[in-house]
Amino acid sequence: EMGLGKTIECLAVINANRAKSSECSTPKNLKIAHSETVWKNVPVTNALMLDGGVQFQRVQEKYVYYKSRATLVIAPVSLVGQWEKECVDKSRVKLACKRYYGSRKRDVRAYIDEDIVFTTYGILGVERGDDRKKHILHCIEWHRIVLDESHSIANGSTSCSRGIHQLRARNKWLLTGTPFGRHIFDIANQLKFIGLHHEHVNSLRLKELSKPHYCRNRLGSFLKVMQCMVMRHKKAQQFNGENIVDMPDKEEDVIVVEWEGxxxxxxxxxxxxxxxxxxxxxxxxxxxxxxxxxxxxxxxxxxxxxxxxxxxxxxxxxxxxxxxxxxxxxxxxxxxxxxxxxxxxxxxxxxxxxxxxxxxxxxxxxxxxxxxxxxxxxxxxxxxxxxxxxxxxxxxxxxxxxxxxxxxxxxxKNGEQEEEEEEEETKSNEAAAEQNVEEDVQPKNGVIKFDAKIKLVIAKIKALREEKPADKSLIFTSFSKSLSWICSELRKNGIQYRTLSGDMSMNKRKKALEEFANNDQVKVFVLTVRSGAVGITLTAANHV
The missing domain is CATH 3.30.40.10 (Zinc/RING finger domain, C3HC4 (zinc finger))
Incomplete structure (x- = not known):
């Protein structure tokens, strides 16, 4: 379940089960773990087909994998900064960490001798190992690969999933609080990644299990497989007779917002x-x-x-x-x-x-x-x-x-009628203004602002600031335009906030999360439901 320390537990595994350095490569001494020969279709230079297409020829290429002691962690962009923070705060042993992201080095030696290398699903979506000079991650046999939020590869047909399956590692881990989405079959591609042969995955008949009418008593073989490879933690779990986590009481209020006018x-x-x-x-x-x-x-x-x-x-x-x-x-x-x-x-x-x-x-x-x-x-x-x-x-x-x-x-179509209507609308708007009629609509440009809920949210945040000045709040919305509007209203009311957006760099995301957690002046964090569903830590908040 969420919030029970998957990241910290994984760091414990990394510290407790290190690779033997004597058997692994160093920047000065690259050791080949294994190599293989693959056939590739390569376009022939200056050769065109009669129909204008490109002519290809099959050639052999040797793929070499260098043995590394490093753990490769693949995570959503927003979580890389959180991983780095946990490495510093929670690990007693200093870990050598490096990012493979942004303007990155294209040299195996830069990553072969690290403790942890961080990258993102987006990187693996564009690097699938077919260019051995540029796709460095695919030239290394990692000691361990960790997929954080592993349900990201539920769809095995995406370029990201294909790029991840081309990676080589001696140990593989999946971290997720939601291994299934709508169907049990969502876990099939994750099982293939950690080494379960596709024939064995197919024998579990996961597609049939995903059908609502399928009999539950046929889950036996699937559950036996999961019991052998799943380490599960729940909030109700106990250790030495004590709860592993104590959660405060939760209060829920339903506030009905009525439209007016x-x-x-x-x-x-x-x-x-x-x-x-x-x-x-x-x-x-x-x-x-x-x-x-x-x-x-x-x-x-x-x-x-x-x-x-x-x-x-x-x-x-x-x-x-x-x-x-x-x-x-x-x-x-x-x-x-x-x-x-x-x-x-x-x-x-x-x-x-x-x-x-x-x-x-x-x-x-x-x-x-x-x-x-x-x-x-x-x-x-x-x-x-x-x-x-x-x-x-x-x-x-x-x-x-x-x-x-x-x-x-x-x-x-020539707009004459529209001009007459606009003149009539202008006259009526002027008459309404003279009568001091307050309207939700902007009469000049004919738009209507549905702001009832946003006004209520801002009023609640202002009330919390007065009643409980130390408390912090999260605001979730399903739409990016609503997020921008909420942020604008927070600025107008002098309320400091932080947010996540798709165009933010990894460092800016990390900084926003850290400031919300540690800066007493930042009281609100605004994010979409989608961006908040990737395991980011927002435990500083008291209200949602």
Whole structure:
């Protein structure tokens, strides 16, 4: 489980089980552990195929591996600094450590005699051992290789996984708190890395075990294998009759954030867009096939909850398109009630993705005849919509109340109508300003800020600073734009914080983590859920 000292335990293994220096290489005396001959396809210089392609020839190349006493640690970028800190703070023996990262030396002698060499999964993604002059890590037979957050190689088809499998070592270790993701099969590639033959891995039938209907009593062979090679620690574990770790009591509060004013109005429209997508799949009885699309449709509403800025016009336009698609699909289903689910799905996709914006949803004529737009921005032929509104004063697409008097010409392509609307909007905005109406929307550029949750978070942080000045807090968000906004608000309120981002160098990441842990003035650490899921130590925080 997380937070139980996998890094420290691994350092203990490194100190207690060192390689015999007399059998290993030194910078002045390189000892070959073994060599092998491989066949490679090499492009022939100045030779082109008739079709313009490059001609290749097969050549033999000798791969030499030099015996080292070093341990190679492969970790996410954010964790390398943490490893280095633990080497200094927790090891009684001084360890010689070096990074293979950034502007690195391309010489085996620079790494062959270290205690620990640190590198990242990103490096192994671009260095796979096929260039023996540059890919130095693949020229060494390491005493030990440690994969920290080893679930990073769950997918064996990535370039990173292939590069790691080409490494040579006498001992291999995997460190992870989450060996499985969604499926048991996620561990297969990790088992292959530590030496379990692919035929043995296949015999465990992990793909079948990953299926939800597979019988649990068939897990026996897999569990026996895991018991032979897994060292597991849990928070409830005891040593000499005492708990290995004592955790403080946890208090959880659920705070409901209510939308107000136009934020609620436009959030409902974002949610309405996702709901229309759902109704479209529901109409053809194919909800299961639309899982990915439906999750994607919910993303804008999720971003709004986290804190986001949207164009009001874009929100309304997307809702209008979704309602049009749903209406057309439902009309198609009603006209083809004898069709199968698969046939309906195919026709629905064709209707939804081949819609013509210039086509009337009522009569399906193209182009629109004297087009008119409803108050909810749906566009129809003038005669079609007038006839329907005389029967029932509501939009046939979204059931929004609409009268004949509210119909207007849609925006023209030359922008004349848009200019008239902007003038009217400016006048109404000026009138609202004169009445001192506070709005969440910026009227000049037509954007809406969903900031209810961010305002609450900042208020809570300020209250903690007054009530418990020594406490520190973590703020997690799922979206990078929300993270940037939160950081901006913290700066405005004079609250010192640190964060992690993808463009930060390894040294900057290390510095940010150390300052949050040791600087009493830094009270907040802001990070995304993804960046926080790689085992970084943030135990200085009291609140999340």
């Amino acid at each position: 136009q934020q609620k109005e436009y959030y409902d429209k974002l949610y309405g867009t996702a709901k229309e997508r759902y109704e479209m799949y529901k109409a053809t009885d194919n909800i299961g096939r639309g899982t990915i699309t439906l999750l994607a449709a919910l993303a804008p509403a999720r971003q709004a909850c986290s804190g986001h800025v949207y164009s009001m016009e874009e929100i309304e336009l997307e809702l209008s398109r979704a309602q049009t698609a749903t209406y057309r699909v439902q009309t198609m289903v009603n006209a083809n009630r004898d069709a199968s689910r698969q046939e309906l799905y195919g026709m629905a996709m064709q209707e939804a993705f081949n819609m013509n914006d210039e086509e009337c949803p009522i009569c399906f004529e193209t182009p629109l005849d004297e087009p008119l737009q409803t108050i909810c921005r749906h566009i129809f032929c003038g005669e079609c919509i007038r006839t329907l509104l005389l029967q029932k004063p509501e939009c046939p697409m979204c059931r929004h109340q609409c009268t004949l008097q509210q119909l207007k010409k849609p925006p023209s």
